[in-house]
Amino acid sequence: MSCYKYHFILLTFLIFLPQKEFVAFLPERTIIESKDDKLHIELRFLVKPGFHIQAEDEVPDNIIPTSINFHLPESKHIIKKYFVIKSYDTVIFGENIHKVISSDFTVILEVGIENTPKILKGELSYQACDDRQCFFPRKLPFKLSL
Amino acid sequence: MKTNNSLRSSVFLVSFFLLTIFSFSQDLLAQKSLSGNKTSEIDYKKEAPDFSLLSLDGKTVNLTDYNDKILVIHIATTWCPFCNAEAPYLEKLYQNYKAKGVEVIIIDVKEPKELVEEKLKDRHGLSFPILLDPDGEVAGSFAPKNILPDLSRDEVMLASNIIIDKEGKIQFMSLLDSKNFDAELIAVKKKLDELL
Numbered sequence A: 001m002s003c004y005k006y007h008f009i010l011l012t013f014l015i016f017l018p019q020k021e022f023v024a025f026l027p028e029r030t031i032i033e034s035k036d037d038k039l040h041i042e043l044r045f046l047v048k049p050g051f052h053i054q055a056e057d058e059v060p061d062n063i064i065p066t067s068i069n070f071h072l073p074e075s076k077h078i079i080k081k082y083f084v085i086k087s088y089d090t091v092i093f094g095e096n097i098h099k100v101i102s103s104d105f106t107v108i109l110e111v112g113i114e115n116t117p118k119i120l121k122g123e124l125s126y127q128a129c130d131d132r133q134c135f136f137p138r139k140l141p142f143k144l145s146l
Numbered sequence B: 001m002k003t004n005n006s007l008r009s010s011v012f013l014v015s016f017f018l019l020t021i022f023s024f025s026q027d028l029l030a031q032k033s034l035s036g037n038k039t040s041e042i043d044y045k046k047e048a049p050d051f052s053l054l055s056l057d058g059k060t061v062n063l064t065d066y067n068d069k070i071l072v073i074h075i076a077t078t079w080c081p082f083c084n085a086e087a088p089y090l091e092k093l094y095q096n097y098k099a100k101g102v103e104v105i106i107i108d109v110k111e112p113k114e115l116v117e118e119k120l121k122d123r124h125g126l127s128f129p130i131l132l133d134p135d136g137e138v139a140g141s142f143a144p145k146n147i148l149p150d151l152s153r154d155e156v157m158l159a160s161n162i163i164i165d166k167e168g169k170i171q172f173m174s175l176l177d178s179k180n181f182d183a184e185l186i187a188v189k190k191k192l193d194e195l196l
Helices: A003-015 B002-035 B081-100 B113-124 B137-141 B186-195
Strands: A023-025 A031-035 A038-047 A052-054 A067-071 A078-084 A089-093 A096-101 A104-112 A119-126 A138-145 B052-055 B060-062 B070-076 B102-109 B130-133 B161-164 B170-174
Touching (some): A023 A138, A038 A138, A089 B081, B070 B081, B070 B186, B081 B113, B081 B186, B102 B137, B113 B130, B161 B186
Parallel strands (some): B070 B102, B102 B130
Antiparallel strands (some): A023 A038, A052 A096, A078 A104, A089 A096, A119 A138, B052 B060, B052 B130, B070 B161, B161 B170
């Protein structure tokens, strides 16, 4: 192998170093239930201790809300998707109080049974901060066998 | 020839191994240094790194343009919640201190001009220069080594405020401290009053 190839491998390794994530997907805590003609899926996520991410709605202008996106074939469609947040934390920005998520939360998804893909892929988009720093927005990809 | 190849392989593997170890050790060392620093103001007096960046109106701005001024630098992005909270107070500070020879700039990190114009300048009615740091290199050059270990290697210390005196020395640097968030820039104003 030429010297250039070694350098190429090294460069590739550096470029694709895994980014630090502040939210974890908990596949073992996923709940999948069949109700009538729908598949009810509960996806669980955990914000790592010491960090918070922006709420999924009612965030001030300019702030990036947490959102979730599913990669489904064109023929499949989502009936319903929403976040269930047990409790929000608050951060005080001068005169404004702003809600953030700093513990576990659930995303509920309803898909028609005939529309159910075998593998559910998606990504959670979020922007995290802790007491000392804010981090660039990132996407947490996840995958689940249904 | 064969010996050369195996020598190259060995050198590559050793470099790779050392680099990996180095990446992790940086985190460990940094964690240690952070635990010793719980205040938002850093004792970090040194020569300010020179820079040359384009402003929103297309002018090249250098640190040396502010040689006879006291300069307040705020490091921001449009989506940074704390930067947005501080922005109106930065404008107030600029209006109150510009007659005393204080200039204010924002260094916006890794964002397109149009977005910064809309979400920072227009939204907050900012009248001081906003400079674009497309790769974050300039903002990163101000960061004290190892002080924020969680930041990835391509991230910077957002919401930090830096005061550079007329001699080009950093006289004040604050890191975000959301538990004691100083949106109204009380600490910055206090330091400016001391310097004036």
